[in-house]
Amino acid sequence: xxxxxxxxxxxxxxxxxxxxxxxxxxxxxxxxxxxxxxxxxxxxxxxxxxxxxxxxxxxxxxxxxxxxxxxxxxxxxxxxxxxxxxxxxxxxxxxxxxxxxxxxxxxxxxxxxxxxxxxxxxxxxxxxxxxxxxxxxxxxxxxxxxxxxxxxxxxxxxxxxxxxxxxxxxxxxxxxxxxxxxxxxxxxxxxxxxxxxxxxxxxxxxxxxxxxxxxxxxxxxxxxxxxxxxxxxxxxxxxxxxxxxxxxxxxxxxxxxxxxxxxxxxxxxxxxxxxxxxxxxxxxxxxxxxxxxxxxxxxxxxxxxxxxxxxxxxxxxxxxxxxxxxxxxxxxxxxxxxxxxxxxxxxxxxxxxxxxxxxxxxxxxxxxxxxxxxxxxxxxxxxxxxxxxxxxxxxxxxxxxxxxxxxxxxxxxxxxxxxxxxxxxxxxxxxxxxxxxxxxxxxxxxxxxxxxxxxxxxxxxxxxxxxxxxxxxxxxxxxxxxxxxxxxxxxxxxxxxxxxxxxxxxxxxxxxxxxxxxxxxxxxxxxxxxxxxxxxxxxxxxxxxxxxxxxxxxxxxxxxxxxxxxxxxxxxxxxxxxxxxxxxxxxxxxxxxxxxxxxxxxxxxxxxxxxxxxxxxxxxxxxxxxxxxxxxxxxxxxxxxxxxxxxxxxxxxxxxxxxxxxxxxxxxxxxxxxxxxxxxxxxxxxxxxxxxxxxxxxxxxxxxxxxxxxxxxxxxxxxxxxxxxxxxxxxxxxxxxxxxxxxxxxxxxxxxxxxxxxxxxxxxxxxxxxxxxxxxxxxxxxxxxxxxxxxxxxxxxxxxxxxxxxxxxxxxxxxxxxxxxxxxxxxxxxxxxxxxxxxxxxxxxxxxxxxxxxxxxxxxxxxxxxxxxxxx
Numbered sequence: 001x002x003x004x005x006x007x008x009x010x011x012x013x014x015x016x017x018x019x020x021x022x023x024x025x026x027x028x029x030x031x032x033x034x035x036x037x038x039x040x041x042x043x044x045x046x047x048x049x050x051x052x053x054x055x056x057x058x059x060x061x062x063x064x065x066x067x068x069x070x071x072x073x074x075x076x077x078x079x080x081x082x083x084x085x086x087x088x089x090x091x092x093x094x095x096x097x098x099x100x101x102x103x104x105x106x107x108x109x110x111x112x113x114x115x116x117x118x119x120x121x122x123x124x125x126x127x128x129x130x131x132x133x134x135x136x137x138x139x140x141x142x143x144x145x146x147x148x149x150x151x152x153x154x155x156x157x158x159x160x161x162x163x164x165x166x167x168x169x170x171x172x173x174x175x176x177x178x179x180x181x182x183x184x185x186x187x188x189x190x191x192x193x194x195x196x197x198x199x200x201x202x203x204x205x206x207x208x209x210x211x212x213x214x215x216x217x218x219x220x221x222x223x224x225x226x227x228x229x230x231x232x233x234x235x236x237x238x239x240x241x242x243x244x245x246x247x248x249x250x251x252x253x254x255x256x257x258x259x260x261x262x263x264x265x266x267x268x269x270x271x272x273x274x275x276x277x278x279x280x281x282x283x284x285x286x287x288x289x290x291x292x293x294x295x296x297x298x299x300x301x302x303x304x305x306x307x308x309x310x311x312x313x314x315x316x317x318x319x320x321x322x323x324x325x326x327x328x329x330x331x332x333x334x335x336x337x338x339x340x341x342x343x344x345x346x347x348x349x350x351x352x353x354x355x356x357x358x359x360x361x362x363x364x365x366x367x368x369x370x371x372x373x374x375x376x377x378x379x380x381x382x383x384x385x386x387x388x389x390x391x392x393x394x395x396x397x398x399x400x401x402x403x404x405x406x407x408x409x410x411x412x413x414x415x416x417x418x419x420x421x422x423x424x425x426x427x428x429x430x431x432x433x434x435x436x437x438x439x440x441x442x443x444x445x446x447x448x449x450x451x452x453x454x455x456x457x458x459x460x461x462x463x464x465x466x467x468x469x470x471x472x473x474x475x476x477x478x479x480x481x482x483x484x485x486x487x488x489x490x491x492x493x494x495x496x497x498x499x500x501x502x503x504x505x506x507x508x509x510x511x512x513x514x515x516x517x518x519x520x521x522x523x524x525x526x527x528x529x530x531x532x533x534x535x536x537x538x539x540x541x542x543x544x545x546x547x548x549x550x551x552x553x554x555x556x557x558x559x560x561x562x563x564x565x566x567x568x569x570x571x572x573x574x575x576x577x578x579x580x581x582x583x584x585x586x587x588x589x590x591x592x593x594x595x596x597x598x599x600x601x602x603x604x605x606x607x608x609x610x611x612x613x614x615x616x617x618x619x620x621x622x623x624x625x626x627x628x629x630x631x632x633x634x635x636x637x638x639x640x641x642x643x644x645x646x647x648x649x650x651x652x653x654x655x656x657x658x659x660x661x662x663x664x665x666x667x668x669x670x671x672x673x674x675x676x677x678x679x680x681x682x683x684x685x686x687x688x689x690x691x692x693x694x695x696x697x698x699x700x701x702x703x704x705x706x707x708x709x710x711x712x713x714x715x716x717x718x719x720x721x722x723x724x725x726x727x728x729x730x731x732x733x734x735x736x737x738x739x740x741x742x743x744x745x746x747x748x749x750x751x752x753x754x755x756x757x758x759x760x761x762x763x764x765x766x767x768x769x770x771x772x773x774x775x776x777x778x779x780x781x782x783x784x785x786x787x788x789x790x791x792x793x794x795x796x797x798x799x800x801x802x803x804x805x806x807x808x809x810x811x812x813x814x815x816x817x818x819x820x821x822x823x824x825x826x827x828x829x830x831x832x833x834x835x836x837x838x839x840x841x842x843x844x845x846x847x848x849x850x851x852x853x854x855x856x857x858x859x860x861x862x863x864x865x866x867x868x869x870x871x872x
Contacts, residue, residue, distance in 0.1 A: 153190045160193070232360050233264030236353055241333055244346070248308050248334040251357055254291055254327055256479070257281040258456035263361070267334065268308045276307040281456070287330040290318040294327060294453055296351065298342060308334055315339030319350055321358035325394050325402040326482060327453045328361045375408065378480045382411040388467070389413070390486045394452050395432060402449050405433045408483065425467065439466050451477045452484050509611040515543060517602045531588070531609055533580035543592065543605060547850060551577035551585065559670065561590070562854050569594045569602060575612065587613045661693060661757035662872050668849045670818070670864040672703070679863030680707030680748070681816045682715045691757065694722045697865050698750035698769070699816045710746040714739060714791070718752065728752045728765035729801035732788060736767065739792030747792040751814055755806075760871065762804045762812070767791045770831070773838055774804070775811035780838040782831070811845065812869040813838060818862035819852065833857055845870045
């Protein structure tokens with residue numbers, strides 16, 4: 001046999017046990033003394049003192065009258081009291097007072113104190129009382145050890161009864177015969193017989209060493225006869241661990257959340273055990289490490305908080321107590337000194353003791369073990385949850401370890417709600433999880449095994465999980481008895497965006513907002529109120545009203561931004577100058593994006609404002625611009641600026657309103673998307689000397705400087721012709737001659753209208769242009785289509801004139817085709833959509849025109865002119 005296979009006991013330091021090693025030597029049962037001398041009994045002074053004084057003291061000694069006291073006092077006082085005679089005289093009276101002094105002394109306490117004619121009990125009587133108590137204690141311990149040994153012998157007899165088919169007397173005789181032939185005690189033969197039949201971990205740990213076999217089987221017998229885990233801990237220390245030099249043992253039961261509860265101890269004081277009765281989750285202790293790491297750990301003095309650290313501050317070992325893949329608790333063994341290198345044989349012995357404790361904790365009579373909730377309770381809990389949930393039970397392999405998890409229950413959120421999930425994965429009760437969901441063999445199975453083993457809950461956010469509809473879910477795993485409850489919730493993308501906005505709020509100079517498309521509610525954070533120069537009690541400004549709070553020169557850029565976000569429903573950003581109510585102008589950048597529901601419905605608009613007024617942000621913006629712009633883009637930007645300046649020079653200003661003769665008139669002009677192409681659209685609204693109001697819009701064909709020049713000629717010619725007092729049809733006929741002869745044969749469309757304020761009559765004519773729109777009582781209709789060909793197309797073109805009686809609160813809209821024109825639809829489709837949008841409720845005429853520019857479904861490849869006239 002190799003040296004590593006020897007179960008070499010760890011050295012027992014001096015003073016480690018109160019009885020001078022008597023308990024360690026008494027671990028061998030008395031049956032060996034009945035059958036004959038044995039090497040296990042040759043050095044057992046304690047037993048010898050009680051049964052054969054001569055062998056114990058190697059000298060004859062007469063037995064004193066009355067039993068052991070005289071013998072212990074006269075012949076071997078040190079052994080009788082477990083130490084020095086003087087020490088026994090000083091300390092034992094207190095111990096003797098642990099019982100009833102009157103009974104111990106045979107009379108009344110008063111009589112004992114006055115006996116012998118003195119005021120106090122004599123020194124000799126106290127010594128006799130202490131010796132008597134010590135002898136009775138040793139006799140009780142010996143009786144208990146004899147009972148444990150007798151249980152092992154009776155178990156071996158039962159094996160012989162079954163194997164030999166004989167009676168109890170013959171089995172006892174056969175056991176004695178085997179012991180005599182082998183020259184060993186009956187206890188050692190009994191342990192060998194049980195090992196041969198059981199073939200369990202205890203037998204494997206003992207190997208061929210009879211002493212180790214007897215110790216482990218005796219500890220097993222004591223544990224099986226124990227009424228609670230406390231007795232098991234005492235039996236382990238006395239029978240199996242004491243001979244190895246251990247001085248203390250603690251048995252911990254695992255509780256939910258990886259907490260620990262002390263259910264058995266030996267070698268520690270009652271006060272120490274009371275202070276360590278519960279270790280909450282999260283406290284790192286030697287036993288807690290073994291629970292979470294699920295392995296045996298040999299500890300030095302690492303400074304971790306531990307039970308008995310002051311009285312057993314040397315080395316210690318902790319080992320999980322596992323049954324069916326579940327860690328029921330931890331066995332902790334303490335030595336008073338640093339541990340030498342531990343052989344594998346010793347580790348196997350400790351693992352066998354841990355397995356014995358695990359069966360004890362798992363047994364029905366273990367009153368202190370955690371109760372196991374019924375499966376019905378876990379099923380009810382799963383059905384009450386609002387999220388999908390599975391109740392899983394470990395499926396063990398041949399080694400007793402979890403290899404998979406069987407589905408015991410599927411809650412209503414899966415079985416009755418998510419049919420797509422059931423179609424993809426057959427999550428039926430009774431099937432294995434890996435068969436239904438093979439991807440669980442990755443991280444999910446590992447987490448399930450860990451939770452099932454340790455009881456520590458597992459929670460993770462945004463975990464990849466194919467069982468969820470989005471593929472990413474928040475997962476929760478908790479153990480309930482021998483089952484694991486798995487709950488998951490699809491990750492909410494809206495929560496992630498809210499978290500990002502929350503993060504933006506914590507950053508300096510950034511304000512976030514959200515506008516609900518369902519309820520219309522607008523939410524600003526505190527920083528955004530500060531950027532706008534407003535207080536949190538003020539009403540937030542809708543994104544659609546951004547033009548009203550921006551510098552006039554940034555109106556075109558803001559219009560494109562709003563159109564991209566609100567109409568095309570795409571992410572967009574724009575830089576502009578914010579004019580605050582206090583008169584301060586700040587350079588701002590706003591970003592926004594739409595948020596859609598599961599059916600593609602717009603749910604909200606979310607975004608943030610950023611103040612870029614400081615020099616730091618200006619330098620960053622310029623640096624990024626220099627890196628991104630190429631030489632050709634710089635030339636294009638210069639061309640764009642020139643084209644815009646030309647347009648602004650030849651077009652009247654579009655900002656603001658004009659009031660005349662009870663009319664409120666507002667105009668809007670939007671240039672083409674390609675800013676370097678100057679368009680030919682125009683609009684005009686002017687009061688004539690005849691006290692009538694001229695309203696006109698037109699569109700010269702083509703783009704560029706030629707189209708812009710023709711637009712200026714026709715618009716100015718129309719103004720001059722209107723001063724003659726002629727009607728709209730005649731004016732259009734003369735304007736056709738101008739287009740045909742005087743403007744290099746250009747073509748154009750136009751609408752000309754004259755409004756008479758006293759009669760509220762509107763006369764109008766058209767030249768190939770779209771008719772105006774009348775808004776009355778919340779409904780929009782096109783005016784009747786009067787005849788009139790294109791300007792410049794024919795020499796002698798004839799034009800019809802229409803007439804309309806307007807009423808108070810009527811609104812008239814005149815526009816160019818750039819507002820509704822699209823390449824993929826005809827004009828009729830655009831006109832119908834325009835009528836729908838125009839009929840929506842608006843707070844004012846300006847807001848109505850802004851809404852039309854934002855929401856009308858055009859390609860924006862052409863200029864757009866828009867006039868609104870509202871009668872008061």
